[in-house]
Amino acid sequence: MLNNMLLSKGVKMYSNYIRSKSVQLELSMGYMTRMCSDTKSWREQLFSSLGLQTTMLKILVNSNLKCNGADIAGRLSMLQTLHQTGNRECSQIVTQIQNKLDKATSLLQDLKIAQSIDDTWDPNLGCLPSDRCIEKMELLLQRMLKIMNSFREDRSKGQLNNNDEQIHRFDKNKMKELCLVAQTLVDDDCTRKANLLFNAFKQFYSFSIFLMPVKQYKS
The missing domain is CATH 1.10.287 (Helix Hairpins)
Structure with missing residues (x-):
């Protein structure tokens, strides 16, 4: 907080x-x-x-x-x-x-x-409302938690039948995809925009000549 x-x-x-x-x-x-x-x-x-x-x-x-x-x-x-x-x-x-x-x-x-x-x-x-970063990340987390709960249920069953094994493999691959999407969201959105902001900050101060006090100018 x-x-x-x-x-x-x-x-x-x-x-x-x-x-x-x-x-x-x-x-x-x-x-x-x-x-x-x-x-x-x-x-x-x-x-x-x-x-x-x-x-x-x-x-x-x-x-x-x-x-x-x-x-x-x-x-x-x-x-x-x-x-x-x-x-x-x-x-x-x-x-x-x-x-x-x-x-x-x-x-x-x-x-x-x-x-x-x-x-x-x-x-x-x-972040900006138009970015919808929070909504995107919450949706990813919900899907990940759903898969995690499915993993817990499978573990409690012990032996899985062939159909459950196929579903388990599919969920495992899906979890990898969701993790990559979450990492991409952070790298391509949050980190990238933070770097853009930092570069803009450096560019702003590269114009130090324009930030000096303005003297009275007579044309």
Whole structure:
């Protein structure tokens, strides 16, 4: 009873914590979205200006005008290198930010779905009503107990006739099947979903950048 109470409280504490963090994540995403948009705008303005300067220097290099000994060709080469290198690095930064936003958007959507699922969580059962884990396991146990009672009756009889022997073998094989079904229910449902929850928990904290306090942002 005490373990069930602790488990229920632990699940509720976890879900409430995730719920509060999802709100903070949504605010942080707004900040990151504006930052990504401003970075793109800044990049376009910067390289537009560099492009104009490069064009002007090309015109000077191709003309016969002398610019008081200024190394126009050297400046043109420097601007072209800056344009190529800067454009590549800025593109990488914008791509990284956009990738984080896409992942965070997907995570936030999962959290919103999880919040709606949390409303139907039954702490007494430890699973969702739609899973019907308890009903499935109770049905298996009832069938196993029925076979066990049949085994006890057969043991009390001592010598079994041929027909009873066939039924006994059938029940024995059926018991093995029911045990495998019960193990599969635990492995494929309970354990698998527990692992999914643990992986989702790790994924949530992999976005630690989005969980940092959001500073006032001015566009």
